[in-house]
Amino acid sequence: MGVSLHHLYDIFTEGFLPYRGAPLFFNAFWTSLAFVDLAVPLFLAVGRFRLAIVSAVGIMTLDVCINTFFAFKYRDSVYPGNIDLVAQTAFFLFVIVSAPLAWRWAVSGRQNVG
Structure with missing residues (x-):
């Protein structure tokens, strides 16, 4: 969950697809982790x-x-x-x-x- 917060922080401070030095595929993947990483604790919680x-x-x-x-x-x-x-x-x-x-x-x- 902590890593998800890191990715969310990047999105809030740098905007959508914040990893501008990276090719689009990597940028999109890392951005998606802000939400995908939250799935595991959510599944545990329910x-x-x-x-x-x-x-x-x-x-x-x-x-x-x-x-x-x-x-x-x-x-x-x-x-x-x-x-x-x-x-x-x-x-x-x-x-x-x-x-x-x-x-x-x-x-x-x-x-x-x-």
Whole structure:
């Protein structure tokens, strides 16, 4: 959700499609994250746990792939010195590793206890 707020801040301060130095595809993708990233906490809030897990994995996979491609193609470096991409990749690995555990919990029905 914090990253969504970052993208919303960019939109409010710089206008629609605020990443002007980037090609339109990347600009549109990053702008859409302001709203798409909010889907995961929304799904969690309404009890759609499996949909939240699938969404988180999908969003993070696309985001890391697109950001890695952008860094390689336009910045001539993928990881060295790019701490944002390193942190995002670490979070992506956390999501991928924890998704099966969260899925088992979601289908077990234990989330309704309490």
